[in-house]
Structures are given as structure tokens and as C-alpha cells.
Amino acid sequence: MKKRPYHHGDLRAALLERAELTLRERGSGALSLRELARDLGVSPGAPGRHFRTKQALLDALALSGFERLVDTLARAREGAGETFLEQLAAMAHSYVDFALADPALLDLMFSAKHSPEASQALGEAAHRWVEQGLRLVDEGQRRGEVRAGPPERIALTVFAPVHGYVGMAVSGVPLPEGADRGLDDVITSIARGCLPERNPAT
Structure with a gap:
């Protein structure tokens, strides 16, 4: 059966979906604009109207990934309770689910944002992801649930362990048995480390 040619309005979306x-x-090494054009039944030069180079295509994929991740984490936090621990747990579980669903995309997202050729839009999307962690910590501090200190430093201690857990999970490192695969223990440990310092009784 002859492939249906894509109309001008939906070729970009089709290229991203196929890519x-x-x-x-x-x-990513298997990606080729010419091969994508062949798969979609369009002329070899058609993808160039939307992506001049393979790097431009990768940049767009990474941008789409960050936009979806930011939206996923925002919805997770909105659906959680009001405490720092509840919101942290919701965001951590959503982040892990996102990563395990598409580890290749996550890897591309973090490598592309450091590329000298990264677009301004990609940099801004990655920054919005970072800001989500900063807001979580800042609001936790305002409620007295998180210790005092620069939010960016505390956010690092919050999300570095979660990111490390993701790295272990996607690389096949054996994780503890159970529905949460040990993630809840990681979250509890993070939350304890964020507790405000208590003055010793005098």
C-alpha cells in the first residue's frame, strides 16, 4: 500500500513522533532525516523545511522532552498533599516513571542541553525544570518544613539522590524488592536531611 503523504501542517509533528x-x-545514532522522510513517505528534502540538520531534530526532541517532564512534575505536585514530603514524593515518583518509560529520551535531554548548539528555547525549558525543584524547597522553607539555607544548595541535595536512583534503575542495577523498588526509602532519607535544625534544650 502506498504511504499517504503528510500535509504541510503535520509533517513536523510526524517527524518528531517517528524520531x-x-x-x-x-x-540517536540511528536517526537520519533521509530515513525519516522515507518512513513517512515524503521527499528526501521535505524534513529540511522543519529541521535543517540532525542536530536541530535532536534539539527539538530534547525540548519536547523537557516540556513534557515539566508538565508531568507540575501535575504530580498539584495532585499531591500540601506538605513538603507529600509533594517531594509525588514529584520523585513521577520523575522516575518518566525516566523509566523513555530512558533514551531522558539521556538525550540532558546531553542536548549542554551542547554549544542548544537553542535558547531548550535552555529555557531545562531551566523551568530546575526552577520546579527550587520552588519546592523555597515553599517548604516558608512553611518551616525545610531547613534554612540557599534553596539552590538544598535543592541539589534533594534531587541528586533521585537522579542517582534513576541512573541506577535505567542501567539495570538490582533494586530492592517491593512496589516502590526502594524509592520511598530514598525519599524518606532526603526529607529527614531537609528537616529544620532544632536548638538543643537549655
Whole structure:
């Protein structure tokens, strides 16, 4: 059956969808604008109207990934309780779920944002992701649930362990048995480390 040619209005979205599938199944090295054009039944030059280079395509994939991650974490936090621990747990579980669902995309997101060729839009999307952690810590401090100190430093101690857990999970490191695979223990440890310092009784 002859492939239906894509109309001008939906080719960009179709290219991104197909590229993400290729990324997930075969890695970024297998991505080719010419091959994507062939898969979608368009002329070899058609993708160039939207992505002049393969790097531009990768940049767009990373941008889409960060936008979806930011939205995922925002919805997780909105649906959680009001305490720092509840919101941290919701965001951590959502982040891990996002990473495990598409580890190749997550890897691309973090490598692309450090590229000298990264677009301003990608940098801004990555910054919005960082700001989510800063807001979580800042608001926890305002409620007296998180110790005093620069939010950016405390946020690092909050999300570095979660990011490390993700790295272990996607690389196949054996994790504890149970529905949460040890993530809840990581979250509890983080929350304890964020507790305000108590003055010793005098």
C-alpha cells in the first residue's frame, strides 16, 4: 500500500513522533532525516523545511522532552498533599516513571542541553525544570518544613539522590524488592536531611 503523504501542517509533528520512536528503539545514532522522510513517505528534502540538520531534530526532541517532564512534575505536585514530603514524593515518583518509560529520551535531554548548539528555547525549558525543584524547597522553607539555607544548595541535595536512583534503575542495577523498588526509602532519607535544625534544650 502506498504511504499517504503528510500535509504541510503535520509533517513536523510526524517527524518528531517517528524520531522519538527510532530513538527509543535504536538510539540517536540511528536517526537520519533521509530515513525519516522515507518512513513517512515524503521527499528526501521535505524534513529540511522543519529541521535543517540532525542536530536541530535532536534539539527539538530534547525540548519536547523537557516540556513534557515539566508538565508531568507540575501535575504530580498539584495532585499531591500540601506538605513538603507529600509533594517531594509525588514529584520523585513521577520523575522516575518518566525516566523509566523513555530512558533514551531522558539521556538525550540532558546531553542536548549542554551542547554549544542548544537553542535558547531548550535552555529555557531545562531551566523551568530546575526552577520546579527550587520552588519546592523555597515553599517548604516558608512553611518551616525545610531547613534554612540557599534553596539552590538544598535543592541539589534533594534531587541528586533521585537522579542517582534513576541512573541506577535505567542501567539495570538490582533494586530492592517491593512496589516502590526502594524509592520511598530514598525519599524518606532526603526529607529527614531537609528537616529544620532544632536548638538543643537549655
